Amino acid sequence: MNYALENQAKTHYRSHKRALHIRNFFIYFFLILISVIWLIPFLYLIMQSFCSNYAPSFFFPYTPTAEHIAQGYPIWTGANYIKLFNDADYPFFRWYLNSLVIAIVSCAIETVMVLGTSYALSRLRFKMRQPLMKLMLILGMFPGFLSMVIIYFILKLVGIEKNIYSLILIYIAGSAMQYYIAKGFFDTIPRSLDEAAMIDGADKNTVFFKVIMPLSKPIVVYTILITFTAPWGDFMMASYLASGNQNMMTVAVGMQQMLSLEDKQTHFGEFCAGGVVVAVPIMILFFWLQKYYVEGITGGAVKG
Amino acid sequence: MASSQAVVESNLEYLSLNKGQRILYKISHFFTSIPKKLGHFFGSIPSKVRKQSKGIGGVFKNIFDAAVEGNWKTRLSFILMGFGLGTQHQIIRGVLNFLYEVVFIVFMVAIGGSSLAALPSLGQLGQVIYTITETVNGIPLDVEATVFYDNSFTIMLYSIITIALILLLVFLWYGQLKDSLVLQRKGVIGKYTSDKETLKGVLDKNYDKTLLFLPMLGLCLFTIIPIVMMVLVAFTNYNSDHMTPIKLFDWIGWYNFSNIFSSSASSGNGLFLKVFGQVLLWTLLWAFFATFSNYFLGMIMAMIINIKGIKLKKLWRTILITTIAVPQFISLLLVSNMFSDTGVVNTLLSNWGWIKTNIPWLTNATLAKVMIIVLNTWIGIPYTMLICTGLLMNIPDELYESAKIDGASPAKMYFKITLPYMLFVTTPYLISQFVGNINNFNVIYFLSGGGPSFVFDTTNIPYQVSSAGVGRTDLLITWIYKMSVTAVDKDYGTASVLGIMVFAVVAFFSLIFYNHSNSVKDEEEFQ
Numbered sequence: 001m002n003y004a005l006e007n008q009a010k011t012h013y014r015s016h017k018r019a020l021h022i023r024n025f026f027i028y029f030f031l032i033l034i035s036v037i038w039l040i041p042f043l044y045l046i047m048q049s050f051c052s053n054y055a056p057s058f059f060f061p062y063t064p065t066a067e068h069i070a071q072g073y074p075i076w077t078g079a080n081y082i083k084l085f086n087d088a089d090y091p092f093f094r095w096y097l098n099s100l101v102i103a104i105v106s107c108a109i110e111t112v113m114v115l116g117t118s119y120a121l122s123r124l125r126f127k128m129r130q131p132l133m134k135l136m137l138i139l140g141m142f143p144g145f146l147s148m149v150i151i152y153f154i155l156k157l158v159g160i161e162k163n164i165y166s167l168i169l170i171y172i173a174g175s176a177m178q179y180y181i182a183k184g185f186f187d188t189i190p191r192s193l194d195e196a197a198m199i200d201g202a203d204k205n206t207v208f209f210k211v212i213m214p215l216s217k218p219i220v221v222y223t224i225l226i227t228f229t230a231p232w233g234d235f236m237m238a239s240y241l242a243s244g245n246q247n248m249m250t251v252a253v254g255m256q257q258m259l260s261l262e263d264k265q266t267h268f269g270e271f272c273a274g275g276v277v278v279a280v281p282i283m284i285l286f287f288w289l290q291k292y293y294v295e296g297i298t299g300g301a302v303k304g
Numbered sequence: 305m306a307s308s309q310a311v312v313e314s315n316l317e318y319l320s321l322n323k324g325q326r327i328l329y330k331i332s333h334f335f336t337s338i339p340k341k342l343g344h345f346f347g348s349i350p351s352k353v354r355k356q357s358k359g360i361g362g363v364f365k366n367i368f369d370a371a372v373e374g375n376w377k378t379r380l381s382f383i384l385m386g387f388g389l390g391t392q393h394q395i396i397r398g399v400l401n402f403l404y405e406v407v408f409i410v411f412m413v414a415i416g417g418s419s420l421a422a423l424p425s426l427g428q429l430g431q432v433i434y435t436i437t438e439t440v441n442g443i444p445l446d447v448e449a450t451v452f453y454d455n456s457f458t459i460m461l462y463s464i465i466t467i468a469l470i471l472l473l474v475f476l477w478y479g480q481l482k483d484s485l486v487l488q489r490k491g492v493i494g495k496y497t498s499d500k501e502t503l504k505g506v507l508d509k510n511y512d513k514t515l516l517f518l519p520m521l522g523l524c525l526f527t528i529i530p531i532v533m534m535v536l537v538a539f540t541n542y543n544s545d546h547m548t549p550i551k552l553f554d555w556i557g558w559y560n561f562s563n564i565f566s567s568s569a570s571s572g573n574g575l576f577l578k579v580f581g582q583v584l585l586w587t588l589l590w591a592f593f594a595t596f597s598n599y600f601l602g603m604i605m606a607m608i609i610n611i612k613g614i615k616l617k618k619l620w621r622t623i624l625i626t627t628i629a630v631p632q633f634i635s636l637l638l639v640s641n642m643f644s645d646t647g648v649v650n651t652l653l654s655n656w657g658w659i660k661t662n663i664p665w666l667t668n669a670t671l672a673k674v675m676i677i678v679l680n681t682w683i684g685i686p687y688t689m690l691i692c693t694g695l696l697m698n699i700p701d702e703l704y705e706s707a708k709i710d711g712a713s714p715a716k717m718y719f720k721i722t723l724p725y726m727l728f729v730t731t732p733y734l735i736s737q738f739v740g741n742i743n744n745f746n747v748i749y750f751l752s753g754g755g756p757s758f759v760f761d762t763t764n765i766p767y768q769v770s771s772a773g774v775g776r777t778d779l780l781i782t783w784i785y786k787m788s789v790t791a792v793d794k795d796y797g798t799a800s801v802l803g804i805m806v807f808a809v810v811a812f813f814s815l816i817f818y819n820h821s822n823s824v825k826d827e828e829e830f831q
Contacts, residue, residue, distance in 0.1 A: 020613070027614060034605075035623045038682070042626060044648065045638055056651040113522075116515040124512040132516075139527055141810040143743050143781050146803040147530030149788055149796060150537075153457055154525065173522030180736075203508035233631040236745055240789060252633045256750075259637055268641070275634040286629035287622060297687075298694035 045279075049272035052077040054265050080273035090267075092274055094247055095254040098164055099232055099278075102250065106171040107228040113175040114223050115216075118182035119208050123194065136177055148240055155241075164241055164248040171231060178226075181296065185219040186212065222296025225289050229282055251278050363478060370485045378484045385477055388484025392491060393498045401480045408473050416469065419462035426540070427454025430552040455549040456540075464532055468524065538800035544793045553797075560797045572766045579758060579769050580802075586673065587779045588809070590748075591741040593677045594684065599734065601681055602688025603696075603726060609689070610696055621693070624686040632683065636750035639679055640666065666752045669776040676777060680747050691733060692726065699725055735817045739810050743781050754778035754786065767793045780806050 044059060051061040051074035062068040064075040084092050120126075121133060151170060155161040160169075189212060197211050198204075213220070235252045242249040249257075255274050258267045286293065321329060370378055374388075381388035385405040390398020422428075431452055438447050506514050538560055546553035567574035609620050627635060642648050643665040650662040666672045699722065707717050727734075748754060754775035771793035772786035780802055788799040 024613060027608060027611065030608065031614075031620050035620065038623055038626060041635060041639055041642065042630065044642065045634070056646055056648050057655055059648060059652065113519050117519045120512045120515040124515075126512040129512075136523070137814075138811070139523075139531065141739065141807050141814065142531050142534070143784065143803050143806045146534050146784055146788070146800060147527065150461075150530040150533045151526055153461065154529070157458070157461075170526060173526035176516075176519035176523045177527065203504075204511040205507035205514075208511075229631070233633055233746070235633055235749070236785065252631065256633060256637065259641065271637070275630075275638065279630045279634055282631065283626065283629040286625065290622065290625065294690050294694070297690055 042279075045272050045275050048269060049080050049276050050076055050078065051269055051272075052079060054268040080269040081277075084270050084273045084277070087270065089246075090254060090258060090270070091246055092251075092254065092270075092277075095249050095251045096277070098248070099250040099252075102165065102167050102171075103228050103231040106168045106231055107224060109168075109172050110175045110178075110227040111220070111223045113172065114178050114227070115182055115213075115220065116208075117176050118179045118186055119212060121179055122183045122186035123191075123207075123212070124204065136179070140177055148237055151237075152240060161241065162243075162245065162248065164238065164250065167231065167234075167238060167241060167250075170237060171227075175227075182216075182219050182223055185216060185296065189215055218292045218295035221289055221292035225285070225293055225296075229286070232278065232282060366482050366485070367478070370481050373488075374485055375488055378481070378488050381481050381484045386480050388487065389480055392484065392487040394483075394487065394502060396499050396502055397480070397483075401476060404473070404476060408469055411469065412466070415462050416466035419459050420466055422454065422459045423463040424555075426456040426554055427459050427548075427552045429453040430455075430548065431550045452549040454552060456542075456546075456552045456554070457548045460536060461529075461533060464529055464536075468529070534800045534803055537796050538804055540797055542797050543795040556797075560801045563798070564801065569764065570766065572762065572764050572769070575760065575762065575764070576766045576769060579774060582758075582776070583774065583778055583780055583783055584805075584809075586777065587742060587781075590673075590677065590744075590779060591738055594680050594741045594744070594747075595734065595738045597677060597681050598684035598688050599730075599737070602685040603692045603722075605685055606689045606692035606696055607722070610693060621689070624689060627683050628686050632746045633750055635683070636679075636746060639682070640751045643675065643679075667756050669756055672752050672756065672777050676747065676751050679751060683747065691730065695726060695729055696722070731817065735814055738813060738817070742779070742806065742810055744779070745781050745785065748777060748779050748782050749785070752777045754782050768795050768798050780809075 047060050048054070051058065052064075053072075053074050055072075055074055058074050061076045062073045064077070068075055084090075121129060152161055155166050155169075160166045193211055193215075194207050197207050202210065231250070233252060234250070235256065238250045239253045239256070242253050246254075251274065255271055255278075258271045258274070318326070318329065371382070374381075377391050378388045384402065386398035386401025388398075389395075389401060431450060433448055433450050435446050435448055437444050439445070539555055539557060540553045541556045541559070542548075542553040545551065563571050564576055564580055567577070571577070605624070608614075609617055644650075645662050645664060645667055647665075649665070650659070653659045654662065664671060665675050703721050704717060707721060712720070752775070754773070754777055756777075757773060757775045758769070768787055772783060772791040774783050774786060778786070784799045784802050784806075787802070788794055788796055
């Protein structure tokens with residue numbers, strides 16, 4: 001009797017386990033499939049950057065044997081990277097430098113301003129607080145770049161409209177509108193901490209830097225990451241300011257141009273090489289700081 | 305059916321309705337409640353006005369007091385800003401106020417006054433080319449010289465800046481007058497606030513002003529002033545034929561608005577409206593599908609990775625995040641190239657013998673629309689996945705366990721427990737996603753560039769459509785971009801009108817979402 005029951009339990013357990021195994025098999029299969037779909041374009045990017053010439057029917061470059069060369073197959077080569085940095089038509093290195101300087105400077109200033117605005121809106125109580133947040137909500141509904149033409153003329157009044165570094169000014173000026181996520185994060189820090197510090201005689205500045213900041217490492221890193229990576233991908237404003245001037249382009253504008261012209265087949269390898277050069281440092285940065293990015297985006301974007 | 309549309313009196317009655325009836329009730333309730341809400345709004349106006357006028361009355365009372373009670377220092381503040389402050393121990397504030405007054409007067413004399421005066425006409429004379437005879441090396445030569453007189457654009461811009469400065473002046477003027485009176489009253493009883501306290505306040509009592517000064521300055525200069533300009537430009541004929549300063553533009557009232565909706569010859573016998581309607585429809589469809597496909601697929605992705613017993617969770621997440629880490633212009637341009645007519649996807653498929661002719665992934669209007677939404681999930685799913693991962697773990701396990709004991713199926717558990725919770729928490733995120741997608745320039749511009757283009761059976765095509773080359777997958781935002789940046793015949797006026805329309809659409813949907821979500825309300829509750 002007892003034995004039979006135990007046996008029954010065992011078979012039940014086994015069948016349950018088998019069902020679990022089958023389920024897990026399908027889940028892993030699905031996850032691997034998704035991973036492949038997600039990574040194929042990037043694999044293609046890397047492989048094409050090593051191809052000697054662009055041919056749409058080849059995903060991978062061939063080993064450089066005499067036979068393959070004779071048949072005109074794309075073969076393994078590093079020539080795209082060498083050409084990328086020595087191309088007379090496309091001064092990639094200059095673009096890269098432009099983007100890097102813009103990203104670093106605007107990141108440094110923007111981070112301070114975004115966090116300051118968020119702290120003020122989250123922690124300080126002043127008459128204009130609610131109206132200000134409502135105003136920014138409404139302003140955010142206007143399509144931003146229509147004002148681009150007007151910003152261009154405002155820059156022209158000062159005489160810096162042909163300089164790509166005025167992008168820094170534009171990015172910094174927009175930092176107030178990015179308060180939302182950091183404010184959401186600050187809101188989750190208990191107010192009793194501020195009050196305790198204030199009873200001990202701290203002023204609001206001290207509270208910000210000595211109490212709130214140490215507790216907000218995720219959101220600080222998140223803001224730095226966002227403000228640093230955003231200029232790399234911005235196309236609209238940068239393309240308007242550069243307006244065809246090769247030396248005043250960022251990587252986004254310049255590389256778009258590589259594919260938009262007639263000779264896009266001949267520059268595809270170069271584009272891919274450029275893509276790898278731009279994407280790899282940012283990806284490393286991203287994966288390194290992934291933990292903070294996730295904490296920032298989940299802690300600030302929603303209120304749980 | 306009829307019963308569900310009747311007004312439901314109590315909660316219990318509502319609960320007794322079945323699902324279809326509940327939805328119908330909610331819809332009818334939304335519309336039947338509009339008059340009530342309107343009534344509420346208008347009903348609250350008198351009390352609001354009373355409150356406001358009380359405030360305004362206070363302002364005038366203070367000014368009156370300053371004139372009557374004020375000593376000579378305060379009275380002098382009426383014309384010399386900051387005098388009262390500067391002579392009553394607040395030197396820094398006094399000097400700053402005075403400096404602003406000086407700058408303001410200089411600006412008004414130099415630029416502001418003339419700009420404001422020219423605002424109604426937007427300038428009289430643009431470019432003038434005249435010929436003068438110069439004698440070069442003894443030979444008389446006719447030389448053309450160009451002079452620019454007025455510039456409609458700068459007149460408009462300076463006028464807005466002037467108005468902003470006047471408002472600031474009034475604000476500061478009232479502030480210093482009031483404070484001067486306060487200082488005077490305090491001085492009588494031998495108490496005063498000195499510069500030292502002003503400086504201390506910078507880091508404490510007035511810390512909000514310290515933190516917000518620069519961000520607000522940037523907001524005014526690069527967001528508010530441009531938006532005001534944009535709204536004004538919508539009422540002008542600022543286009544390629546009126547490029548200031550060569551040729552001035554002028555006020556034309558509501559013409560740009562009515563031109564879109566009219567069926568006159570200038571708008572292609574209603575063609576403009578047809579194109580506008582199609583672009584607007586696609587913009588809304590795109591925003592809807594892009595937002596919700598990413599939302600649900602991302603949530604499902606997060607749930608799958610979260611399943612207990614699945615190993616290498618971090619690896620799967622990291623793989624998905626690659627699309628966030630790589631700048632969009634690289635990944636989108638690359639994918640666009642892969643799916644082009646002669647791209648690698650088509651070539652490999654036909655090499656393997658799976659297809660006979662190339663599939664027009666991004667060049668057939670319908671297929672392009674589907675592909676854009678599908679390819680967009682490649683970019684968008686990882687964001688939702690990241691956000692949902694943490695939130696899903698917040699749902700208490702007991703809920704699921706008790707549901708399981710009651711015999712609920714996984715689907716039922718999802719719709720009864722997971723989805724309501726997630727919707728409740730992520731409404732702000734959904735709103736921002738929807739708004740972001742209406743204005744999603746990158747995905748459209750890099751993937752399809754707006755193409756394929758519209759085919760018309762007439763030759764009378766308004767130039768805002770033909771010169772901009774608006775295509776079947778263009779959103780309003782990319783149309784605006786083409787109309788004001790890449791087109792040969794630009795039309796800033798109509799572009800501004802479309803910009804205002806985008807604002808109207810976004811504001812409409814945001815309001816609906818906001819009114820129906822609980823997580824946006826009660827901000828203080830979470831602190």
